[in-house]
Amino acid sequence: MPTIDSAAERAYAATRTAILDGTHRPGAMLSENELAGxxxxxxxxxxxALARLQDEGWITIYPKRGALVRELGAREIADLADARLILEAMGVQRATSEVRRALADRLEPxxxxxxxxxxxxxxxGFVALTIAFHRSFVEASGNAVLVEIGDRLADRQRLLLSAHxxxxxxxxxxxxxxxxxxIERLRADDPxxxxxAxxxxxxxTHGPELGPV
Known part of the structure; x- marks a missing residue:
């Protein structure tokens, strides 16, 4: 029989995944009873699980009403766009010419x-592909710390893309x-x-309501 801790972990993982993939859309109200069932x-x-998700900023709990799935605000979206621009552009800038051209060949297909x-x-499928695509630019730097920072932003990006x-x-x-x-700029060795671009x-192109794709 599963313990309360293991059940809470399972509830957390399932609910968090459903938020990030858009099953529970921003603005939706989640019910404890419905989730439990x-x-x-x-x-x-x-x-x-809901208390943990609230601590992480994914939901807001309203006693006796449920848990509201949060939307990313305009400032959060703008901050995410700035952070990804810095990380990805820096990753490509720090890469060698050989790495940039090899990356172009790998990403083209x-x-x-x-x-x-x-x-x-x-x-x-698209969210997984595009997050991996943009992660490649950060990886090109060979800097594990930059990659770690980029990975911390991936869930926000997944939520944003699913919502739009x-x-x-x-x-x-x-x-x-x-x-x-x-890819063409990589192949031209033009950081x-x-x-x-x-x-x-x-x-x-996307504007502040969507941010980087």
């Missing part, structure tokens, strides 16, 4: 998979073209041009 457990571990996911409206899935599905060609432009990709 869905997960096949009592309310006690669910209550513990991935564009077809990204397009296929968007066309199929497979948000989970309809916008992503509406601009398939634009997104793939922007990703291709980033300054890469930074400008990345800035446009993050700020100009």
């Amino acid at each position: 869905r997960l096949g457990m009592s309310r006690t571990p669910v209550r513990a 991935e564009l077809d998979a990204q397009r296929d996911a968007l066309v199929a409206r497979d948000i989970d 899935r309809d916008l992503l599905f509406d601009r398939v060609d634009e997104t793939i073209a922007e990703h291709r432009a980033l 300054a041009g890469f930074a400008e 990345l800035r446009a990709h993050i700020m100009d």
